[in-house]
Amino acid sequence: MERKIYLKKMVLDRALELYLSRLKEAGFFEPKTQKVKVGEAIDRVLARAIFALRSVPHYNSAAVDGIAVRSSDTVQASKHAPKRLNREQFMIVNTGQPMPEGFDAVIMIEDVHFLEDGSVEIFEPVPTFHNVRTIGEDAVEYDMLFCRYHRLTPQDLALLLAAGVFEVEVLKNLECAVVPTGDEIVDPSSELKEGFIPETNSVLVKTFLEKLGVAVRVLDPVGDDPEKLASTLQGLLPAYDLVLFIGGSSAGRKDFVYRALEKLGEIVAHGLSIRPGKPTVLAIVEKKPVIGLPGFPASCFTVLERVVKPVVEAWYHQSDSAEDFLIAECATRIFSSAGDDEFVRVALAKVKDRYVCIPLKRGAATISSLTKMDGVLVVPRGQEVIDEGEKVEVRLLATKKRIDNTLLFVGSNDPLIDRLSDLLIERGVRLSVVNVGSLGGVKAIAKSHAHLAGIHLFDSESETYNLPFLKKMLNGFVLVKFAKRLQGLVVQKGNPKSIRTLQDLVRKDVRFVNRQKASGTRILLDYYLSKLGIEPRQINGYENEELTHMSVALKVKRGLADAGLAVAYVAQLMDLDFVPLCWEEYDLLILPEFLNDERFQTIFDVMTSSDFRNVVFQCSGYDISDLGKIVEEDESK
């Protein structure tokens, strides 16, 4: 059977270079201009050089409050032999006043001794133009103030007005139409039925472009109908400089964007060797760029940043947009496909005088990874792995100051940690919370890849939490007691299946939802099952794994399972019933050096504050009677 060619992938740099050069040949970047009033020209790009129409200042003026003098009259003045000037030899002036005829310097009022007969004494000689703003000091009439393609700042506008320029010729703002596509795309505020997707990309695209100075109109979604897509585009092209389609860009049965563009214009590239963002279409129709953005949000964002932004910058003749990078140590191993450049979204923080990055969720459909990221690293094509501990270059999307102010919290997450981070912001500390599981958290602290980790590791031998693992895995540690959490079975409201114990899980009519291997909750379940002599295969749904307490509860809430093991709090949140099983200890493992950091003190203060206690008291299934106790083991002992 013949293999279907999906799309022909092109390397990003090559595709972009080709696209920009084809657009240039088509005359797309020829400046189109308009005149605007200076007061309305903020962030606009000048179409041509601007010259001063008058000098700034336009007369010689006093730069201070004091007396105008002739510098030649002050020559012999000194502290020991003050020079006396009579009424004809000086005039009182205020800052900004024109210099009186015949005078060429100003002495500050504080340095003048006024005598009763109306004369003054001065104590220092002053040179010509001392404390005088001379005509044209800022700008001289005919001076060139700005080159073409300069983007105007607030201070530029002030200088233009001072120099008598009230109107400027600027590049016309790029006007862009955004067309979401897909039969499944619906208004985010409408009732969501299964199979329908809320239309969330256009707000991302619109506001991203508006920040670059583009005027954007978003159309109502167009269904998967090739005729409709083509006619929509034909209707838009006369009025817009750039048209972006969202979704339908790959080569699936219902992906019609490519086919519509192919019919109407030239396809420069279909498929880029990047991830996310592969099924991008770069086309030129009627000498204008028309781009098919992939439908997944992270893919869409990547193409916005790496393709659409350069096109916009070329329109505005701006090629030097700042991109900051820093070198960071990668906290986990990353596997990637060798054929593509993969853009990996990461959280960043400074731990022990070097930067550390932790990859966030990699799925192209995750919007949350876009909101959490501090930067992006690239695993270049040809490379399949970045090792744990490897130094990588990360492009920054957060400021360095914010990153320096960030504490990395890893391990297993608990909803209380999110609430803690919310209170910490008030004290100027930002927690970046990345879920890597309890064991992952211990490993991260061992390698100094995070400041703190939340852990709940049950040791079945001693039937105690955390300490046996830490003693085995670390040479010395600092553990701060956090909360005991009530673990148990989350079941449907009213417990219709009368699930009372773990033994009920083997019943034929009970569907279970499990947690992922190596998670603290899974270890706990397996311990109880073996104690009760229950085999995993006896449980219907044992192999169905979810990554968080919340997602387990959600499965139960939606009726996709009858029971799952999770903390009591999620049952409260989702209004489900709860069958208590045991209390577990969720503690904070701290990087030893961090104990003396003032930000740890802040965390400690907030954690033990009445504000935080009030939060905890509203959440069921927590016991914080030991909160804040520090268990320290020093390797040297």
Ligand SMILES: Nc1nc2c(c(=O)[nH]1)N[C@H]1C(S)=C(S)[C@@H](COP(=O)(O)OP(=O)(O)OC[C@H]3O[C@@H](n4cnc5c(N)ncnc54)[C@H](O)[C@@H]3O)O[C@H]1N2
């Ligand atoms: N057989 C293959 N299928 C797919 C491949 C592949 O290599 N072989 N590549 C996948 C990749 S990678 C991507 S990315 C997606 C993107 O494809 P499309 O650009 O054609 O996008 P859609 O299929 O229309 O949508 C994908 C996804 O995104 C949702 N979407 C679309 N528009 C919006 C919007 N405006 N707001 C929010 N969400 C949107 C859409 O409903 C889909 O769920 O293709 C893979 N397939």
Ligand code: MOO
């Ligand atoms: O290109 Mo897709 O965007 O990898 O998910």
